[in-house]
Amino acid sequence: xxxxxxxxxxxxxADRGRLDKRxxxxxxxxxxxxxxxxxxxSLDMIATEAGVAKPTIYNHLGSKENLFRHVMTDTAxxxxxxxxxxxxxxxxxxxxxxxxxxxxxxxxxxCYVDESSQAVRRLLYAEAVRFPDLLDAVRAxxxxxxxxxxxxxxxxxANAGHLRIEDPVRAANQFIALVYEELPTYxxxxxxxxxxxxxxxxxxxDTFLRAFGTGRTDRTGK
Amino acid sequence: xxxxxxxxxxxxxADRGRLDKRxxxxxxxxxxxxxxxxxxxSLDMIATEAGVAKPTIYNHLGSKENLFRHVMTDTAxxxxxxxxxxxxxxxxxxxxxxxxxxxxxxxxxxCYVDESSQAVRRLLYAEAVRFPDLLDAVRAxxxxxxxxxxxxxxxxxANAGHLRIEDPVRAANQFIALVYEELPTYxxxxxxxxxxxxxxxxxxxDTFLRAFGTGRTDRTGK
Amino acid sequence: xxxxxxxxxxxxxADRGRLDKRxxxxxxxxxxxxxxxxxxxSLDMIATEAGVAKPTIYNHLGSKENLFRHVMTDTAxxxxxxxxxxxxxxxxxxxxxxxxxxxxxxxxxxCYVDESSQAVRRLLYAEAVRFPDLLDAVRAxxxxxxxxxxxxxxxxxANAGHLRIEDPVRAANQFIALVYEELPTYxxxxxxxxxxxxxxxxxxxDTFLRAFGTGRTDRTGK
Amino acid sequence: xxxxxxxxxxxxxADRGRLDKRxxxxxxxxxxxxxxxxxxxSLDMIATEAGVAKPTIYNHLGSKENLFRHVMTDTAxxxxxxxxxxxxxxxxxxxxxxxxxxxxxxxxxxCYVDESSQAVRRLLYAEAVRFPDLLDAVRAxxxxxxxxxxxxxxxxxANAGHLRIEDPVRAANQFIALVYEELPTYxxxxxxxxxxxxxxxxxxxDTFLRAFGTGRTDRTGK
DNA sequence: GATGAATGAGCTTTCATTCAT
DNA sequence: TATGAATGAAAGCTCATTCAT
Numbered sequence: 001x002x003x004x005x006x007x008x009x010x011x012x013x014a015d016r017g018r019l020d021k022r023x024x025x026x027x028x029x030x031x032x033x034x035x036x037x038x039x040x041x042s043l044d045m046i047a048t049e050a051g052v053a054k055p056t057i058y059n060h061l062g063s064k065e066n067l068f069r070h071v072m073t074d075t076a077x078x079x080x081x082x083x084x085x086x087x088x089x090x091x092x093x094x095x096x097x098x099x100x101x102x103x104x105x106x107x108x109x110x111c112y113v114d115e116s117s118q119a120v121r122r123l124l125y126a127e128a129v130r131f132p133d134l135l136d137a138v139r140a141x142x143x144x145x146x147x148x149x150x151x152x153x154x155x156x157x158a159n160a161g162h163l164r165i166e167d168p169v170r171a172a173n174q175f176i177a178l179v180y181e182e183l184p185t186y187x188x189x190x191x192x193x194x195x196x197x198x199x200x201x202x203x204x205x206d207t208f209l210r211a212f213g214t215g216r217t218d219r220t221g222k
Numbered sequence: 223x224x225x226x227x228x229x230x231x232x233x234x235x236a237d238r239g240r241l242d243k244r245x246x247x248x249x250x251x252x253x254x255x256x257x258x259x260x261x262x263x264s265l266d267m268i269a270t271e272a273g274v275a276k277p278t279i280y281n282h283l284g285s286k287e288n289l290f291r292h293v294m295t296d297t298a299x300x301x302x303x304x305x306x307x308x309x310x311x312x313x314x315x316x317x318x319x320x321x322x323x324x325x326x327x328x329x330x331x332x333c334y335v336d337e338s339s340q341a342v343r344r345l346l347y348a349e350a351v352r353f354p355d356l357l358d359a360v361r362a363x364x365x366x367x368x369x370x371x372x373x374x375x376x377x378x379x380a381n382a383g384h385l386r387i388e389d390p391v392r393a394a395n396q397f398i399a400l401v402y403e404e405l406p407t408y409x410x411x412x413x414x415x416x417x418x419x420x421x422x423x424x425x426x427x428d429t430f431l432r433a434f435g436t437g438r439t440d441r442t443g444k
Numbered sequence: 445x446x447x448x449x450x451x452x453x454x455x456x457x458a459d460r461g462r463l464d465k466r467x468x469x470x471x472x473x474x475x476x477x478x479x480x481x482x483x484x485x486s487l488d489m490i491a492t493e494a495g496v497a498k499p500t501i502y503n504h505l506g507s508k509e510n511l512f513r514h515v516m517t518d519t520a521x522x523x524x525x526x527x528x529x530x531x532x533x534x535x536x537x538x539x540x541x542x543x544x545x546x547x548x549x550x551x552x553x554x555c556y557v558d559e560s561s562q563a564v565r566r567l568l569y570a571e572a573v574r575f576p577d578l579l580d581a582v583r584a585x586x587x588x589x590x591x592x593x594x595x596x597x598x599x600x601x602a603n604a605g606h607l608r609i610e611d612p613v614r615a616a617n618q619f620i621a622l623v624y625e626e627l628p629t630y631x632x633x634x635x636x637x638x639x640x641x642x643x644x645x646x647x648x649x650d651t652f653l654r655a656f657g658t659g660r661t662d663r664t665g666k
Numbered sequence: 667x668x669x670x671x672x673x674x675x676x677x678x679x680a681d682r683g684r685l686d687k688r689x690x691x692x693x694x695x696x697x698x699x700x701x702x703x704x705x706x707x708s709l710d711m712i713a714t715e716a717g718v719a720k721p722t723i724y725n726h727l728g729s730k731e732n733l734f735r736h737v738m739t740d741t742a743x744x745x746x747x748x749x750x751x752x753x754x755x756x757x758x759x760x761x762x763x764x765x766x767x768x769x770x771x772x773x774x775x776x777c778y779v780d781e782s783s784q785a786v787r788r789l790l791y792a793e794a795v796r797f798p799d800l801l802d803a804v805r806a807x808x809x810x811x812x813x814x815x816x817x818x819x820x821x822x823x824a825n826a827g828h829l830r831i832e833d834p835v836r837a838a839n840q841f842i843a844l845v846y847e848e849l850p851t852y853x854x855x856x857x858x859x860x861x862x863x864x865x866x867x868x869x870x871x872d873t874f875l876r877a878f879g880t881g882r883t884d885r886t887g888k
Numbered sequence: 889g890a891t892g893a894a895t896g897a898g899c900t901t902t903c904a905t906t907c908a909t
Numbered sequence: 910t911a912t913g914a915a916t917g918a919a920a921g922c923t924c925a926t927t928c929a930t
Contacts, residue, residue, distance in 0.1 A: 021890090037351045039261035042924060053891045055927080064925065126348030129259050143404075170425050177399040203392050211432040243914085264899065275916045277902080282914095286900065465893085481795050483705035486920060497895045499923075504893095508921065570792030573703050587848075614869050621843040647836050655876040687911090708903060719912045721906080730904065 022060050024050045029071045034119035038068055038127050068127075069134055072120055073141075079117040080142040086111055087146075090153040094162040098209060105179040105201045112180060113197070147172050163212045171212060178204035244282050246272045251293045256341035260290055260349050290349075291356055294342055295363075301339040302364040308333055309368075312375040316384040320431060327401040327423045334402060335419070369394050385434045393434060400426035466504050468494045473515045478563035482512055482571050512571075513578055516564055517585075523561040524586040530555055531590075534597045538606040542653060549623040549645045556624060557641070591616050607656045615656060622648035688726050690716045695737045700785035704734055704793050734793070735800055738786055739807075745783040746808040752777060753812075756819040760828040764875060771845040771867045778846060779863070813838050829878045837878060844870035 028050035032041045043064060047054040061067040086107035091100025111117060120138075128135045151168040154175070158165040165171045181200045250272035254263045265286060269276040283289040308329035313322025333339060342360070350357045373390040376397070380387040387393045403422045472494035476485045487508060491498040505511040530551035535544025555561060564582070572579045595612040598619070602609040609615045625644045694716035698707045709730060713720040727733040752773035757766025777783060786804075794801045817834040820841070824831040831837045847866045 035351070037261075037349070039259075040352065043926085044924080054925090055892085056890055058926070059889065122347065122350065125344065126350075127259070128344060128348075129257070130262070167425070170422075173403050174400055174426070174429055177403050178396055181395050181399050200392075203389070204396070207396055207433045210434075211429045265901085266899085276900090277917085278915055280901070479795070481705075481793070483703075484796070487922085488920080498921090499896085500894055502922070566791065566794065569788065570794075571703075572788065572792075573701070574706070611869070614866075617847050618844055618870070618873055621847050622840055625839050625843050647833070648840070651840055651877045654878075655873045709905085710903080720904090721913085722911055724905075725910070 021050075021052055021056060025052060025057055025060055025067070026071055026074060029067055030075055030116065030119065033068065033071060033123055034116075038123060038130070065131075068123075069131070072124060072131075072134060072138060075116050075120045076124075076138045076142050079111060079114065079120060080146060082114070082117075083108060083111045083142075083146050084149060087149055087153060090150075092156070093160060094157075094214075097157075097162055097213075098205060101205045101208070102202060105175075105205055106198070108176070109179060109197055109201055147176070150175065162214060164214060165212055174211075175204075175208050178208050180204075243272075243274055243278060247274060247279055247282055247289070248293055248296060251289055252297055252338065252341065255290065255293060255345055256338075260345060260352070287353075290345075291353070294346060294353075294356055294360060297338050297342045298346075298360045298364050301333065301336065301342060302368065304336070304339075305330060305333045305364075305368050306371060309371055309375060314378070315382060316379075316436075319379075319384055319435075320427060323427045323430070324424060327397075327427055328420070330398070331401060331419055331423055369398070372397065384436060386436060387434055396433075397426075397430050400430050402426075465494075465496055465500060469496060469501055469504055469511075470515055470518060473511055474519055474560065474563065477512065477515060477567055478560075482567060482574070509575075512567075513575070516568060516575075516578055516582060519560050519564045520568075520582045520586050523555065523558065523564060524590065526558070526561075527552060527555045527586075527590050528593060531593055531597060536600070537604060538601075538658075541601075541606060541657075542649060545649045545652070546646060549619075549649055550642070552620070553623060553641055553645055591620070594619065606658060608658060609656055618655075619648075619652050622652050624648075687716075687718055687722060691718060691723055691726055691733070692737055692740060695733055696741055696782065696785065699734065699737060699789055700782075704789060704796070731797075734789075735797070738790060738797075738800055738804060741782050741786045742790075742804045742808050745777065745780065745786060746812065748780070748783075749774060749777045749808075749812050750815060753815055753819060758822070759826060760823075760880075763823075763828055763879075764871065767871045767874070768868060771841075771871055772864070774842070775845060775863055775867055813842070816841065828880060830880060831878055840877075841870075841874050844874050846870075 025046070029041075029046050032046045032049055035041075036045070043054050043057055046067075047057055050057075057067065061070060086104060089100075089107070090104050091097055124131075124135050124138055147169060151172040154163060154165055154171050155168040157163045158168065163171075179201050181204060247268070251263075251268050254268045254271055257263075258267070265276050265279055268289075269279055272279075279289060283292060308326060311322075311329070312326050313319055346353075346357050346360055369391060373394040376385060376387055376393050377390040379385045380390065385393075401423050403426060469490070473485075473490050476490045476493055479485075480489070487498050487501055490511075491501055494501075501511065505514060530548060533544075533551070534548050535541055568575075568579050568582055591613060595616040598607065598609055598615050599612040601607045602612065607615075623645050625648060691712070695707075695712050698712045698715055701707075702711070709720050709723055712733075713723055716723075723733060727736060752770060755766075755773070756770050757763055790797075790801050790804055813835060817838040820829065820831055820837050821834040823829045824834065829837075845867050847870060
């Protein structure tokens with residue numbers, strides 16, 4: 001449900017059931033795709049999970065491929081919105097710069113390891129061969145936008161003299177790389193431990209500040 | 223079953239053809255799997271590509287699943303060996319520390335973006351739901367080993383006073399995160415540009431040294 | 445699964461075609477199985493013979509094994525019903541006891557050599573290794589029941605003093621053994637000759653009466 | 667074939683291994699066919715069970731079909747020989763006629779329920795559709811011969827005034843029918859109980875004597 | 889618009905059989 | 910002669926998709 005699509009305020013009552021079915025289908029599809037992957041997911045499973053008949057899926061979404069595209073773009077858009085929202089709390093000055101960055105990083109990591117976010121990433125990556133355009137599209141409207149926004153925030157801090165950054169986009173990418181660290185390679189059978197996550201984030205921000213800080217924000221405590 | 227069962231030295235000449243076929247099958251399988259993914263890859267395609275009859279694949283590998291496992295573990299082992307070999311040229315003192323690290327980083331990135339390495343990573347990730355144990359096994363024998371080795375190298379430099387590192391494993395992870403930067407998310411439709419790659423590596427090493435260097439290895443020239 | 449699941453009375457007219465197809469499938473399956481046996485019968489043959497597409501068979505019956513079970517139990521139940529019906533005309537007193545027994549025996553033999561009855565017997569026996577439970581089930585609901593019924597009839601005659609029988613179940617088995625004589629071993633390439641059949645039946649009843657009769661029912665004519 | 671085929675005394679020593687392999691193949695084949703039936707038996711199983719390589723079977727027997735024919739005819743011939751041998755002890759006069767008949771009947775039933783005899787019967791019946799000529803051939807050289815021999819014995823007794831028999835062949839068939847009773851339909855999952863068997867035999871002989879005896883051989887004891 | 893039924897295409901796997909050694 | 914390896918053919922089963930109600 002791509003962000004703006006839910007804003008039909010009062011749908012004609014006759015369409016309520018219809019929209020409900022559509023929503024049920026999309027949600028069921030995300031669950032099934034996440035569970036067993038694209039190819040292994042049969043429309044029978046999805047129809048059963050959604051509580052509708054198989055042809056109803058065709059009536060609404062047209063084909064399995066199209067259903068997949070909808071589910072991916074919708075879910076990715078929601079994930080992206082959450083990540084962008086996490087930037088709202090980005091620190092604007094060097095007061096508590098370290099803790100501010102850590103807080104933002106924590107939120108970002110939380111978005112990153114969110115179940116549906118992971119599912120979309122895994123599925124997109126998994127089906128990159130079959131849907132290369134889909135991967136590109138989601139990237140352009142998601143991570144790329146997000147990096148731009150983050151770069152903007154960092155640039156503001158650099159302009160204000162709180163950080164020493166030459167290339168904000170690069171710095172943004174490195175910030176993300178450091179706080180996500182080896183997260184991208186996770187997702188196998190082991191669930192993520194929240195303590196480990198926190199350590200990675202703190203260490204990532206620390207390294208980032210050692211590289212780009214002005215020296216005034218030493219690591220507290222230690 | 224087991225991965226290393228092909229190590230019969232000096233096969234009787236009668237087996238030459240047999241081993242050739244086996245190798246042809248495994249190579250063809252890697253190509254086909256890379257091209258269209260696990261589920262979409264039919265044994266017909268693989269047999270045709272390998273120039274053998276379909277049942278021959280069963281004679282050698284037993285099943286599609288087993289074939290996949292062999293191809294993945296074999297290829298991953300080769301990739302891993304290359305990565306570990308790249309560490310051989312790791313700098314041992316601070317003479318040309320920066321350029322030494324850059325050189326190693328370049329080699330590692332080259333390994334990382336190597337076609338078969340990318341293929342394995344993509345396939346493993348793609349089929350993580352179907353083969354969770356396989357993902358774990360490859361990780362344990364690949365990346366995990368590699369990080370340990372890299373951490374050892376960094377620790378040696380730290381002991382010699384050339385770097386300031388508290389947690390070598392963490393530093394190793396961060397080094398990799400910085401020089402690979404957003405590489406993990408690549409692999410869509412766009413091929414990787416070698417110039418961009420180089421920039422990312424140089425910037426990654428630079429940030430790493432700003433965070434962990436001793437100040438004696440300032441960026442040359444620039 | 446269960447055998448008797450087709451007993452929906454007055455199906456909605458929309459189901460007519462469905463039930464027709466199901467029946468067509470079951471009938472075609474019996475024909476094909478009879479003709480070439482279980483293993484040699486391919487679902488393609490059955491589908492073609494039934495005039496439906498292959499997956500339709502799976503929609504209705506689920507699997508080849510299940511299809512076979514249904515066909516066997518259905519047909520055996522029909523055969524069994526016919527045999528039991530033949531007992532209705534069993535003589536109740538010694539008026540024309542011999543001819544009464546002969547008449548019943550003729551009917552029973554007719555049931556026994558009925559095409560579909562022979563087919564089921566042959567198939568069950570043939571596939572006894574693969575479906576031992578099926579053989580047991582059909583026996584329990586068929587021959588075993590039948591022997592009980594026949595034993596009851598004989599016991600009644602014995603009670604009335606028309607026969608001298610100590611163990612009615614044994615006598616029933618022997619009656620069947622005598623009138624079927626070597627029938628069980630038939631079924632090869634030679635069709636059964638109706639004249640031979642009649643002779644066997646008459647001779648069987650004669651022997652039975654010589655062993656169990658009271659002397660009042662001598663062989664007529666001869 | 668082939669009762670006589672094994673009587674090559676002192677084969678050239680070079681052929682010992684060869685003949686051993688042939689015998690091993692035939693025995694293994696009988697076991698495998700009995701266990702899983704004709705179609706389900708693969709030549710791999712048989713080769714493994716016989717401890718030879720698959721093509722060796724072709725060298726010796728030519729094809730799966732031919733192998734089956736050999737196994738069936740060989741085993742049937744052995745079974746038939748045993749049944750005929752059982753007739754040797756057939757009583758020649760009315761001294762102990764009843765017990766003599768019971769003894770013979772017991773031997774015959776023992777032959778009938780012998781494992782390999784049952785196996786052959788089941789397999790022949792099972793594959794009657796595929797090998798109708800084989801069924802006929804085995805019958806002609808087995809049961810038909812046997813019934814003739816039994817009829818001869820009965821005729822001799824009748825001639826001597828110990829039995830009252832008009833049609834010896836018919837009487838032979840009825841004798842067999844009575845002592846085998848429902849045996850033909852056995853062979854499912856339940857093993858045969860030797861006590862039941864004995865009861866059936868005794869009762870069968872009793873009925874036979876009541877029908878064909880001269881009155882001098884009343885049931886002893888009872 | 890929603891559904892039960894039907895289908896064409898395709899997949900993995902097995903097996904009897906034949907080469908080449 | 911005995912065998913390891915290879916293969917052509919075919920079978921059971923599944924699935925995305927479409928009619929007809």
